Amino acid sequence: MHIIVTIKQVPETDKVKMDPETGTMVRSGLESIVNPLDLYAIEEALVLKERFGARITVLSMGPPDAERALREALSMGCDEAVLLTDRVFAGSDTWATSRVLAEAVKKIGAFEIILAGERATDGDTGQVGPALAAWLGIPVISYASGLELFADLGSAGAEKGGVPFAPSTVRARRLTEEGYQILETEMPCLITVVKEIASPRLPTLRGKKFARSAQVLRWGARELGLGTEDAGLPGSPTRVTKIFYPKVSRDGERLVARDEEGIARAVNRIFALLEEKGCLSSVPEAALATAxxxxxxxxxxxxxxxxxxxxxxxxxxxxxxxxxxxxxxxxxxxxxxxxxxxxxxxxxxxxxxxxxxxxxxxxxxxxxxxxxxxxxxxxxxxxxxxxxxxxxxxxxxxxxxxxxxxxxxxxxxxxxxxxxxxxxxxxxxxxxxxxxxxxxxxxxxxxxxxxxxxxxxxxxxxxxxxxxxxxxxxxxxxxxxxxxxxxxxxxxxxxxxxxxxxxxxxxxxxxxxxxxxxxxxxxxxxxxxxxxxxxxxxxxxxxxxxAVRTRVLSMERNTKGFENLEGARMVVSGGRGLKKAENFKLVRELADALGAVVGASREAVDRGWISYPHQVGLSGKTISPEIYLCAGISGAIQHLAGIRTAKTIISINSDPEAPIHAVADLAVVGDLFEILPRLAERVRSAKTGISTEGNHAL
Known part of the structure; x- marks a missing residue:
């Protein structure tokens, strides 16, 4: 079996500059890393290699120094690497990029699966994978959180008598707004993966030695049979006409809640803001309204x-x-x-x-x-x-x-x-x-x-x-x-x-x-x-x-731990400041009282406190709720990118210098362990008219 993994070298997002003339990213001089979601695609390919004896070719398009990303993939266990690099490719939009990649895949030859991260952190479009599948005329399954391979459509098991056999069908668990879609498709196919699929391994010493000496093939436009009008700016249908920097700071209200009086004032103010935004109702059933x-x-x-x-x-x-x-x-x-x-x-x-x-x-x-x-x-x-x-x-x-x-x-x-x-x-x-x-x-x-x-x-x-x-x-x-x-x-x-x-x-x-x-x-x-x-x-x-090459087997709705973050009107999120998994109940209790969805920072997900579908940010979900209330989240740039278009942001963090406070409409500097339970009780009392936990000083 032959697996191709497409990866991208991306810059740290807080150091990016744009060329005002071309509207393209200035990559020279930037510290770059392998796109985080592509690491999960590499890991899944390595898992399949271990099960089926597959050969893995890693493919990337970029400047010459993108070879570093390919060598990192080789050090993890990939077998071959191809870098598409040429001045002709500079400035390619996603359509032109997918075309160049398609020509490279054709040149590489026969394959069973192409794996890719669902999106890159620099562009955040998720377009190249599906477009590449269209160019190649193969099925695509996006947002895959799990894969199984079978010999025939609907068959089970990956080995017979301990001898691996060549699979012909992929079964995938696909993340959607409603839950998880279970699909089967024929090979060859393209799969884009989300973080939930695997945990990337670290390179081994043996892998590092192999990566240092391995050959990385370099192909340009000539090797792919492409002309100067087929890629880069001339070959890109889209044009950037204007670049501007959004206002990051919201110049919001700030409250200090370090004593009993301050905590009471903060709870009152948050409650009033929620009421002002129409998030509360005296009718209890309003919080339970279904989609x-x-x-x-x-x-x-x-x-x-x-x-x-x-x-x-x-x-x-x-x-x-x-x-x-x-x-x-x-x-x-x-x-x-x-x-x-x-x-x-x-x-x-x-x-x-x-x-x-x-x-x-x-x-x-x-x-x-x-x-x-x-x-x-x-x-x-x-x-x-x-x-x-x-x-x-x-x-x-x-x-x-x-x-x-x-x-x-x-x-x-x-x-x-x-x-x-x-x-x-x-x-x-x-x-x-x-x-x-x-x-x-x-x-x-x-x-x-x-x-x-x-x-x-x-x-x-x-x-x-x-x-x-x-x-x-x-x-x-x-x-x-x-x-x-x-x-x-x-x-x-x-x-x-x-x-x-x-x-x-x-x-x-x-x-x-x-x-x-x-x-x-x-x-x-x-x-x-x-x-x-x-x-x-x-x-x-x-x-x-x-002819149907892909079919849906089932839909898992109302799955435990699943949240439709992107469609939510209100989101209550927790982060590292909660200190341990058990304390996430404070976030859940407030979310339940409000009828909101539970979100989380990357740090909370990486620590195993909550599952990936809850993650907000560049490697999670980009959301635009009416209300985003977060507690114990410092505000890393990747997280802030995921909430940039939230209508109203309420932050609770004991650190007055936390970046999250700068983008909040209401920033509360205080102890979340004091504020969250009191706020949840206040909301429940307002909706039911009955206090379930006794009265706090408000």
Whole structure:
């Protein structure tokens, strides 16, 4: 078995500078390390090597000194190393980078698995892995927290009679916003991994000796058959047009709580702020409201207003100058779709649409869909064009359609198939690619969720266009009509405005909770278009079928220790200041009282006090809650990068110089062991009217 591991050498995020002329990172003179998440990919490859006798090739693209990262991988136990280095590659965006890597993989030869860290700490996009899979035409599974290999689909065991056999199938446990998705896919495939998958080993003395003398192959553009227009700035669809530094300090309120009076004042002030932000309710059930109830409220009224829907099949719409979506298992080339080609086919749609790709959970439409509509409505109005909500699902209820229209969509296009019950990247991408090839949208937006951050880079590679990840601001440029996409980068230390000047569609993922949904208008009229997409090969006879290389076996929801941090409105986090695992109950008790989600610092996770899905920061989750309350967290730059866009930050730390206080709206210098239990009791008392632990001096 041959495993390829793609790694990246990244700079320490607090030392990064940007070139104002090119908008690219200045890497010279910086202390660099192996991207932390790539170390977990290396470790998983080594585990598979030990079980199956695999050969591991580690692959990286970067300047000549990136060879150090490759030699570190060799010292850990990898067998071969290839460095892609050439001035032609300088300034490549994620699309161009994935293309260069794809050519290198083809040159390396046959393989079974490509492993990669889910994202790099410098760019924080997570785009290269899925895009590389699209270039190679292989399945991708992202956010993998566990892997098993089998000889045949569904078989068990890795050895027979003690003799290893060649596996052909990967079973992965994939982290999502709802829990863990269990998938199987055929080899060859690409897997991006999260920190939960393994604990990286240290190099051995023997490994270090091997790494010092091992040959590291160096390939440039010529060796890969690439020209000067195929990579670097000339070969990158996206352009950085503006760089600016965000204001880090919030100039917040500071309280000192070192005595009984100060503690009481701090608890009162935190409570008042939570009440002011609408986080408290006298109705106890409010804290127990489920995601299902929240989503139902979004479109409960819509269920009685179906007369506002103008139903049509895509074929019927074609009679009104719209194009029918012909979903086909035959994949056109990216060049056929790219709107940058002068000879691109004329669209049947009068004016290119703005699209949002709506997201559904098992209980219905997710709130991020309505946030996307708010963003896209402004863009569509500025361009004087229509806004379409695209939904990939087994079926879409009329009340869900009406909700999308009420919140801003002009039309809803439902791609319906038994194959769409669960997210499988390449299957969804094929359906969306075929629809886009016919309708040629101008802009495509999706949420920066585990679905959007996997699907969109895969699609962008197929489209032959650029993608900007995790945007917090979107606007239309005057004069050009181009989409201006602003996002945090380099651990949130800078903000970059990016555009895609010559390629279509213009694509972006949008950070959840960076926008509020519009007020719904349930009297709005709109069009619903439904199409039956191709069915999976194992579905009923007599229908068109497509080959399915990846299938979802099960979904583990409500798993112990799992938290949906990225979708949370309130997060209560704990760090090293809690001193031991048992003390995390203080954080949990306050979170339970508030109806909040529990988060943690990297230090707390690394110490084993709490599981990885709770980790906030560059190597964990980047979140944008309404309230972020943290206790015992000092505020390392990697952690601050994960909470940069939180609406309100409340910090509790006994160290007055802790960096977390500088970014807090309310900074409390005091003992968390005194403050947290009193605050939890105050919240419970306010909600129930009954004190369960006696009265504290407040």
């Amino acid at each position: 299902h109830q929240e989503r139902t409220s979004l479109y409960s009224k819509a269920s009685t207003t179906h007369e506002n829907l103008e139903r049509a099949s895509l074929d019927q719409e074609a009679a009104r100058n719209h194009s029918a979506a012909k979903l086909s298992p035959t994949e056109p080339s990216a060049a056929e779709l790219s709107a940058s080609s002068p000879g691109a086919a004329k669209s049947a749609v009068p004016k290119p649409e703005v699209w949002i790709i709506a997201e559904r959970r098992h209980v219905g439409l997710d709130s991020v869909s309505f946030e996307l509509l708010a963003r896209a409505r402004t863009l569509a109005d500025a361009l004087h064009t229509s806004l379409a909500a695209i939904v990939v699902a087994p079926s879409l209820a009329d009340e869900e359609v009406q909700a999308l229209i009420a919140y801003g969509a002009d039309s809803v296009i439902a791609l319906e198939s038994l194959n769409f019950d669960d997210f499988v990247c390449e299957t969804w991408a094929d359906a969306l690619f075929a629809l886009a090839r016919e309708r040629k949208p101008d802009i495509v937006l999706a949420a920066a969720t585990t679905t959007g951050r996997t699907l969109m880079p895969y699609l962008a590679a197929k489209f032959g266009t650029g993608l900007t990840a995790d945007c917090t601001e979107l606007a239309i440029e005057e004069g050009t009509g181009l989409l201006l996409q602003t996002r945090p980068a380099i651990g949130g230390n800078i903000m970059a405005t990016i555009k895609t000047p010559k390629h279509k569609p213009q694509m972006a993922t949008v950070r959840p909770h960076s926008a509020q949904p519009l007020s719904p208008d349930f009297e709005r009229k709109g069009i619903v278009l439904r199409t039956q997409a191709l069915q999976p090969a194992e579905s009923r006879a007599g229908t068109q079928q497509i």
